[in-house]
Amino acid sequence: MANRQYKIPKIDFNGKISVVEHEDEIEAALRELEGEEFIGFDMEWKPNQCPTDNHKIALIQLSSATVCVLFRMLKMGGMPQKLKDILCSESVTKIGHTVNESDAIRLWEEYGIVLNRIVDVKDLASQMGFYPLGLKPLTYQILGFHLDKSLAMSDWSSELTPEQILYAATDAWVTREVFLRLAPPKKPALQCRTCLRYYKNKKELDQHLRVSNHFVFRQKRKKYLQWSSSLGSSQQMNMMCGTNTTEMMYNNLQHSHMQPNMYSEETLMNSIMTGLGNPIIHGMISSECTL
Numbered sequence: 001m002a003n004r005q006y007k008i009p010k011i012d013f014n015g016k017i018s019v020v021e022h023e024d025e026i027e028a029a030l031r032e033l034e035g036e037e038f039i040g041f042d043m044e045w046k047p048n049q050c051p052t053d054n055h056k057i058a059l060i061q062l063s064s065a066t067v068c069v070l071f072r073m074l075k076m077g078g079m080p081q082k083l084k085d086i087l088c089s090e091s092v093t094k095i096g097h098t099v100n101e102s103d104a105i106r107l108w109e110e111y112g113i114v115l116n117r118i119v120d121v122k123d124l125a126s127q128m129g130f131y132p133l134g135l136k137p138l139t140y141q142i143l144g145f146h147l148d149k150s151l152a153m154s155d156w157s158s159e160l161t162p163e164q165i166l167y168a169a170t171d172a173w174v175t176r177e178v179f180l181r182l183a184p185p186k187k188p189a190l191q192c193r194t195c196l197r198y199y200k201n202k203k204e205l206d207q208h209l210r211v212s213n214h215f216v217f218r219q220k221r222k223k224y225l226q227w228s229s230s231l232g233s234s235q236q237m238n239m240m241c242g243t244n245t246t247e248m249m250y251n252n253l254q255h256s257h258m259q260p261n262m263y264s265e266e267t268l269m270n271s272i273m274t275g276l277g278n279p280i281i282h283g284m285i286s287s288e289c290t291l
């Protein structure tokens, strides 16, 4: 297989972002998440530079399909009851990444809160055989998009830049998107599977699909499976058994700081074989390959 590199599209949250700094803003912000069964969850804090540093949780993000609320915890100087209610709620499922190892412990240590009804997509993806399990590799393996993690270690305790706000919202939202692809709800969302945008009704979604030439993946999945089965047997073996694929993906990640959104053909092939990858990428590779 040729050692080609592909630039894959970056994913950003494109819904509404509310930043909450005062307790009296919470009610209105949370109303927009009302009735949500699954909420993307994430937290940010200023990274500790030395062992004596103990930076507090600076931000808690909650996201639905189209709305993300960012709670600036340091500004509010405590855990607001309404936010605590959601985090501890038994009826709202919170979808996070590395929650069990990190976020849940921090919430307990800082606020004495026990998170309820949490799904950790890292654990879920691990059980389903995905590797590597970082949110960035899971985003390209499962959604077929590049997730920019360059602001992960930025200072979350000072005033937030627009880039930090978008980054924080995207992190919480994309975690929810990864989960929904791994464990799809019975009733599919009105979502374009190519660009991941949500639409209010079927008419608007259909119009978008027509105008953009995007599609809802399942309808055309068969075509791509046919295409991938027409590849040579060694390529197929590589993809089916994952021979070298994991190692290549790992190497790819090691070099990703130099070319952050370039991914090897092998990595993207692997994404196709999961049956979950993004149609943009399927089209990109198939147009490069001689069938």
Ligand SMILES: [Zn+2]
Binding pocket: 192, 193, 194, 195, 196, 197, 208, 212, 214, 215
């Ligand atoms: Zn689209």
